[in-house]
Amino acid sequence: MDKKSPTEVARQTLLQLTTRKIAPTPDNYRKMYDEISGVTSIDHSLELARTLDSVLQEAGQKQPKYIVAAQSINSLITKRDWAKLEDQLRKLIPVGDVDDAITWPMVVRNLVKQLEVNHKGITNTRKKEGLNRVLTNFGQDPDVLSQKIHALVASWGSGTTEQMVDTPASASPINTNTPVTPAASNAKINPEDLIDVVIRDDSDAIEISKLWREMLVKTLELVIVPQLKSVPDAFAKAEILLADTKNVQTKQHIVKVGEHLKGVLFSLEMHNDSQNRIREALLQLLRLMLSSMGELVVEDKWLHGQTLLVNDILAKPLDIESLYNAESSLKELIFKQGEIKPGLIEAQETLKKMVATFVERLSEMTENTSEYQSKIEGYQQQIKSSENIVEFNTLLDNLMEDTRTIGLSAQRSRDMLNETQQKVKEAERQIYELTVKLDQISEVAHEDYLTGTLNRRGMDEALLREFSRAERYNIALSIAMMDIDHFKKINDTMGHTTGDQALSHLAGVIKKSLRTTDVIARYGGEEFIIILPNTEQEESITIVTRAQRELTKNFFMHENKRVLITFSAGVAERAPGEEPNSVIPRADAALYQAKQSGRNRVVGAPPIAEKSSSTDDNDAENE
């Protein structure tokens, strides 16, 4: 065969390929070329197959999957099946987007985390069983294993069962380009929410662990450490933990911090537990104290308001607002009592001194009288035995002088006694007034919020107190019922809010015009009641009329205009033994009379005796 030139061989090779309709691939070209030129060219693919085989055999010593891969690669090269070869190689060396690749650090980190998290419907034992199955089935192939573990963990997170990765048969083939994540297996979950499940790469992991650390630091700083302030040991430990957490760098360090945190949380739990028990015990103690206080302090009515207030608070679930309110009420009350009590003690001391002086004067008087008595007896003896008229006259002169002296001394003592008696009465009056004031101050917790007068409850207590005092001391007591005139018109023309302001204005003016011992309470709506201790009906009418006058001098202002507010009142004086539920209706009937007779006036109720006698008369007539 003639030796053809390479150009000629190439030309004929192409011609033959076209004639025989063979695809002009490099391989076909090489074969045709060899046939035409009559030589055998070196097959580089075989060289490539050999090289790959030796590398894979070497790698196969550590990972058997490469030995399996070497056989199939060899056969594909021999068959020149380049497409399949490419696939095989891709499977062997995962390629694609690095971000989407499932890496071992990521799988292990996720696995550890998810083993600690509680998943609904999946117990830890089930998780471990699933893991064991995957390890047994795919342990030979680290890459497949990482994918299977990843899928298994994702199945916990998405709430599906591990069944899908239990066996190689049921395990769906995982495309390495699209790793199965909880986001992929559960469309309802927002991938953004899954950063704790899937940590995509190291920079993510660092960022996430920083965020967790910051959160832990804040929790320690703002919640845990402050709560342990009163427990020095635990407080010191918590502070060390806080410093440690701020500086945590390594995994071992995190584990240590975790152990330390457990200890601190335990101390906190113990502390909170004991605080709760202390709180409960204190409350119980307080309740007990208050319940026995009622009996212990029967006479000390000044404590009554305080005990009622605290009782009210303890009856309801504790809330800070009512505690603050109670605190300020109690402070006000204690302050006012503190102001008045020294005056009361002083007045009581003065009274004691006066009584002592009184007794002294009396005994002086008695002494003087008995001295005089013995002198008289002496003179009697001298007169009996005296014979001499001159001596007798001298005796009489002395007797006259002594009688005059004793008379003067007796007069002086009498004057002093009268004076002391007056002072005692004055001191008694002062003590009475101060006591009444203290009693009233104790009611500060029972005020009507709008008008600053007592509310119904305060009124009931004041009535009880004043009625029993009047009975005990046998003193007068009157009740005035008052009602604003045409108040509806004020509301209708100026609005309810202005009506409220008018009510508060009226109460303020009346309160100012009353004596400190008088008590004003809101009976309801625009009706008020005034309790006037130690006051007869006539004087009460004068006092209430004075209040009416004050109201005409102190106008209520609305939109810069003066508004005259008036009220009508009925006054009734308590008869001995009469109870509030009898006096109040009598005052109310008198109020009705005041309204009927034109308003803005004060009417006194007929005395109860008259009323009952007229009833008796009627009864008599009826008979």
Ligand SMILES: Nc1nc2c(ncn2[C@@H]2O[C@H](COP(=O)(O)OP(=O)(O)OP(=O)(O)O)[C@@H](O)[C@H]2O)c(=O)[nH]1
């Ligand atoms: N603004 C305000 N109005 C109140 C309050 N309580 C009661 N009132 C009003 O007081 C008015 C009382 O009306 P009436 O009982 O008809 O008596 P009056 O208009 O005052 O007339 P006389 O009593 O007959 O002089 C009603 O309109 C009630 O709504 C309150 O707390 N605030």
